[in-house]
Amino acid sequence: METDGVHLTPQQARAALADTQRVSASAAELAAAPWPTWFFVALTLYVAALPLTYGGIAADSDWLLPRPAWVGVMLTITAVYVALLSVASRVWRNRTGVALRFDVLPKRATVPVVAGLPVLLVGAAVAFRLTGWPGWLIAASLISAGVSVGFHLAFVRLHRKSA
Incomplete structure (x- = not known):
């Protein structure tokens, strides 16, 4: 087979095909997660901290910290999360050439999480405010972290199926 006067040996053709397959596999792995792994960890920690922070804000009396301190914690962790989201978006866009967008995630996975x-x-x-039992907050924190991990793994699996 001749293409623009270039003759490829069977070995060269196989090597070129293998290189193409490696690039394709590498691109599929890179695109298998909707965000960088470090951001996934930061997001999981953030959603795990939210129930405890909300509980501290909602408590009848000071619980572990005064209420203004809980509000400060909430504002701080939210600001850190927003800053990390910005960095993650920039890093992801530079690494993949694709913007970090949450609206492209499958609705059958996102609607239950968002609701x-x-x-x-x-x-x-x-429930913590009504009962005073911190187990509600701990359970919600663990469930939130589990949902974050599960959502990430489910998205990666869905994305790999479609790739």
């Missing part, structure tokens, strides 16, 4: 997670976070704080 259920706020109920879990606020519901645990309300």
